[in-house]
Amino acid sequence: MKNTKKFVSVVLAFCMLGTTTAVTSMAATTDAETVSGGSVAVDTTATKALEELDANYRYDGDDLGVTYTKDATTFKVWSPTATEIKVNIFTKGSDDEQGASKVASYRLEKEDATGIWKIKLTGEWKDYYYTYTITVVNPTTGETTTSETQDVYSKAVGVNGNRSMIVDLDSTDPDGWDKDTHVFQDEVTDSTVWELHVKDFSYDASSGVSEENRGKYLAFTENGTTLNGEGNISTCIDYLKELGVNTVQLNPFYDYASVNEAGNDEQFNWGYDPQNYNVPEGSYSSNPYDGNVRIKECKEMIQALHDAGISVVMDVVYNHTYSTDSCFQKTVPNYYYRLNRAGKFSNGSGCGNECATERAMYRNYVIQSCLYWVNEYHIDGFRYDLMGIMDVETMNQLRDALDQVDNRVTMWGEAWTGGDSYHPTNTCDGTKFIPAIQSNAGSLSERIGIFNDSVRDAIKGGAMSIANTGFVQGSKGAAKGISFGLFANSNGNYKWKAKAPSQSVTYADCHDNAALYDQLVASTASGDYGNRYEDLVKMNKMAGAIVNTSQGISFMLAGQEMARTKYGDTNSYKSSPEINKINWNNILEYQDLVSYYKGLYEIRKNFTPFTAMDKSYSSAYTLNKSMGSAFSNQVAFTVKNDQPDEWQTMAVIHNSAKKAEEVRLKDESCTEWVIIANDKTAGLKKLGEVSGSTFTVPAISTVIAVDKASFDKLALDDGMGQVTVNYVYEKTGENLVDPEVIQGTIGTGYTTAENSSISNTYILSKVEGPATGTYSETPAVVTYYYDDYVPESFKNADFNNDGAIDVRDVTLMQSIITDPASVDADTYAKIDVNYDTRKDVNDVTALQTYTTGKPVSSGSVTVNHFYTAEDGTVEKITPSTVISGRVGDEYTTTSYRTIGYTVDTTKTPKNVNGHIPYGVDMSVDYYYVASSMDVKLHVKHNGSLTWNPSLWLWGSDTNGVDADNYTTSGEWPGDTLTEMDENGWYVKDFTCTKAGSYNIIVSDTGTNQTIDYKGFIDNELWIVIDDSNVMGGTYLTFYTENPDNNPNAPIAVPIA
Template sequence: MNTRTPADWKALFESDAFAQQNTYTGPLGVEYTPAGTRLRLWAPTARQVYVNLYRRGDGGVCIGSLPLEKRGQGLWSVYLPGDQHGRYYTYTLHAGSTSWEAADPYARAAGVNGKRSMIADFARIDPPGWLHDHRPNIPVSHRSVWEVNVRDFSQDPASGVRPAWRGKYLAFAQQGTTLHSDGIHPTCLNYLKRLGVSYVQLMPIFDFGSVDESRSLTRQYNWGYDPAHFNIPEGSYSTDPTRGEVRVRECKQMIAALHAAGIGVIMDVVYNHMYGNDNVLNRAVPYYYFRQNEDGSFSNGSGCGNEFASERPMARRYLIDSVLYWAREYHIDGFRFDLMGLYDVETMNLLRAELDQLPGGQNILMYGEPWQGGVSALHRYEANKNNLAMLNERIGIFCDNTRDAIKGGCFNAREPGYVEGKESALWDIGAAVAAWCRSSALPPHSPGQIVSYVSAHDNFTLWDKLLLVRYKRPEYGAMDSVALAQNRLAAGIYLTCMGLPFWQAGEEFARTKKGQGNSYRSSPALNRLDWQRAQQFHELVDYYRGLIGLRRYFPRLSALDTASPAAIQFFSLEQPLVGWQLPATFGDGALWQALCVFYNPTGQEKTVPLPEGSWKLLSDGISSSLWRGESQIRSGQTVLLPTSATIFGKA
């Protein structure tokens, strides 16, 4: 009988001898051919392994169990002759006097709730035309990211999406949707194409554990930051989670539809922890994949009960293999890492290097949250803000410095930021404009490492935050003129900052969650995108649309070189005004010779001097599309509207 303690397992797994004897480099998971299928499982601590075969993804009896052969380096393997497409399976592992059943951690398809893994011929289940799908070519100057949850995107009955597709992958594939199907006001993919975003960041789409796929979804809801399988799409977003091939096919249909619209797809990946300690990785090799404290207990830097041990060789390999799988098989355009501070720097840099080796891989985006969710037992350099200089220059971070400077601290509902008149924040606003490349507080390799934003799925929506600063009991549904001006100013700042612009879906139409900070398991009604609100606040939507377009025509705002932030010239103005100009780069296709930008967070008009020359008014802080047509030419000085971002281009 095995009597090892958790501390004993820690000592074993972190020993050089274990790594030398059990670091396996060959293929893992399912290797399918019509003539037969090879199954491979890495389970070095098991003494015996059997595969159990089923005809269905749930229910029914086991139709046979076969022993796996033990190979070197911790590998177990079995060959199943004949066409096994559509067969489901689990493993039974024996160690000492105990045995237990497990799904395959390397499975790429599964039955309902991921309990049984599935053998699948992907060539047979891929959607028509999938081989011709490719990542869109998105120039650096066009990059912007719109974050959304698959279910939130279309579950509003007003979305115009057919009922069977609401809250599903396929909602992204329905063309021409409009509000209440009125044929006038665009929604969903139709809306995104008009808005002009270049990337959609999908909140977790790999199989997660907090929603029971076998039950009605009417009252179930979760964002999905509780992964159960890392290589399988979530079943509740498919039209039939009981058939393992459906989620695979429909997830690819979603991606293909976005690609056809010229929009890249970024996956929000949560490799830092799993949904509970009884999970597919722990069942394969108990304790190995998760970081341990000195006494052997699970470290909890995620705040979710466990954290992934990215520094252990086969765990590191698992993470890298999984990301590369999504990039290759699903043509994913970028990866956003949840709690990236829980990974070690070496793993993230190795992953970046591996992505770069793929065809077009250098254009795959990679960024994450540079913090942790609690105290971690990671004793190597963490992939966090403090170690930004150690990360590859094309691994970006969410810049909470920019976020909090613009709108105030996200954890204190009442704390104001620059847009609400906090004068002390103006110094950070200047740093944010230059993507912190000119600040000792957070010096990145290049502006491309900084994700500039003011709202994401966590914490208050921007609209709710603006109202909570000003009112004890806000009316979230009201069209508050001051909050609208502050919202426009916030967008006007981060969409003219260098770096990668990012925002939460619906920020552009004053999305509200009624003052609830984190709605990860709230009602579907609270979380859904309210497409009626998109029409109600259409002028705010148009403001975002104009800024997105304007940014594209001045490529230096998105430049990746350090000379560009150094070229920004800040003006000496009355506080708390901020003003600056940036010359265009010769030959980059900019519509204007230089950009001149002013931020006025006060409630009064302000007169400011303009740099020498003639300047075309591109945005006055209310309309951001003045640049699209004939506009006023000004010189000498100009008047800034109250609570506004004013933008000029050198004529």
């Protein structure tokens, strides 16, 4: 009778929902508790029904799913409210494969006491595929559904993960797997982490990986790869060993739903779309159809990293699933997810749902899942996506469970949510629900790390806008965040407080938002993405220096050390592989930057205060300015060390000013210093000495120095050789850019190259020194010499055909200009040596300049945009732009796109395109007339969703600065559209108040919202909401014509 009562009590709970919903809703509003960070405690009747399941059917075993032996296979499913479950057996993982057929279906039997359904099938079932057909009662609504689904506890699947597979895991072990061991860091703060996507790693041919393995697990198994396969500069695994990182964090490589595994290799997704948590992703395997292959090749990847001495951290996403028709939902509806007051899925993830770690069986699932990856795949640690959605109790229990394997298994995560998270007041253990957000760091184990976004934003500027600036770009206000970040936010209070340095992941860059170098380009208006700019290289070096001279876990995005670009894409989660890939050619282009990071890692691992787990060194620091009052372009400090076999005192000075600064240390107890890092290089070698306490710190650079006594005593050797590369203007002997210092392990190869930041108005004339060679104990010097570029028109100005271009040609040119008929047409055409399209005295002056030996290589074109006001005054509608470059090179201009103005076609400039001239003021002048500022937006769902869209609208002026709000209410989430026409289109009209552009956010009344769609100038747009993918914030498509009437309607193009 007891078991029957348990089931009846659950049934009564959901049957009562219809009569208690209104009361519950009101009560929930009254009792709601905002915890912090968008976390809201709210209890409903649904909560009570799910708590009943936990109380009556909680199961702590680890044998759910399939247990395989050669003699029999056992299936177990936890679904206490199911009324029938059948297992369906198939020969293949999909019906599209040759030989696909259904073998049989078998009915499972229920254990009433546990809510577990099971069946044991005798015989050999290895490599057969299966699904469950489950008829189940929703415990929160009473609705009965029947669905076919893969196993929640799948360990292997077929293509695209829709069928589970019976797998003999022992047969998936690669050769030597029994000898593969975890690679742990003794202390988590010893970690130097390189965050990587499996596909990014080797997709580009420059990786040197074989074509068949590019973008795959097996790319990691290729040893000896070199840049473009040329044999000299190491890439991939060998590069990582040379760089000095000891930990790779891999973006999700469990089975995710947002890539078609049967599709082409040009698809891309970060993978934050979980489908089968305990199965590797199939698109990274050589054969996604055979469930064994992905498992074996994933293990081979991990084995290869371990063989290189590198820890493997897995990025896991237990906070949400790809969709709400997941295997979880089909097995026990609504149990695994949180519901808000209205009974809808809570959306703290921003992806349409969030998973309930406070529920007993999902908590158990997460813990067992992590243990499975640690034990079966030898994973060394985990990064928890949106950890703030998970509860503190689960995270701490997870920490305890992993400690039973090894307390060096690492854990860190994002201690925030992606939106408002609605959760019960209590967990399944009856304790108060505490979200694992930054403000609750004190409740988390100090061995669960938290991404330190405050130091990230202080270093490079707020991550929410690529235009934001931080300390390295010269923001004095960011010095405060840098100062607190030195202690991993464990000393004092600034935005959040870590219990110890071990609880902070110190970083400047990760996969989210803009790549560091892209943000430097955008925020300083330096030019095009992907180009080298010397000041930005210095800023990048300083960012690395700040991270690696701060406490906490050192972390960076793969390629930060080689100025990786995503070409300004700030959310590349589903952009093309071409955008996301690592371009390994950058390790040649930015060898000095890569070398600098190598040296920083050497310094960090040789100085215990930077890698301390606890706060024992807090009092060893002396800052020039107190943390709370820091407002400066300089952050300077000294640190005392009590480790006898290390440097005893270190000084670090960061100078983000655009000029060299003299900085006097506050702690003057040491007066004899050896510099080990400057603006050019870093490492264990002596770069100079300083007597006293005053240092001259070059512009935009970090100086690191150690006390001379311990430096001389220890004589540390990093085993690296160095090559100095100079770039010299041959005529004067002056450096065109600062010399570069590159370094690598003695005996390994190097190749030097031209510096691409040098203007193409110079050309290489010669190279002196070993441009390609092998690093040795003896430092080498390579010098690239440059001369002025000479435009073709000047080379062809030998008008008297005597083989020389001199003053006689200038004299003859003057006479030809006076009498054009005296020469043939071809000769006369050559008179325009300065490329201004005219033949006049300016050409004479230009040629005369050239004959005196002065450069004639550079010129410019100014582009103006004018509007004639009603009173006749002419004004610019946007600042002029200047196109500078090599004389004779082609230039192209375009009109300025803005709402409120349109090009006056009666005044189209004749020189829209042309060649860059020398020695004259050339302008391209566009004229504009006023146009309408009225905007009409049409909005429509393209699927089955019915929620009324809310529009948040605002403007940007012609400089791109956010301006007026265009919503009627002026309050978030803006204007909710309620009226549709007969074709399903909502309409919103508004009027812009300023020239420029307008910007849009669409949301379902504020919860699930899009990204900021910015820069529109069209007076009428049709906006389609992609109902099949309402997650991740990028589910809108904008058309300039009605797509219902024109299937090929043009896509709206925002301004840059």
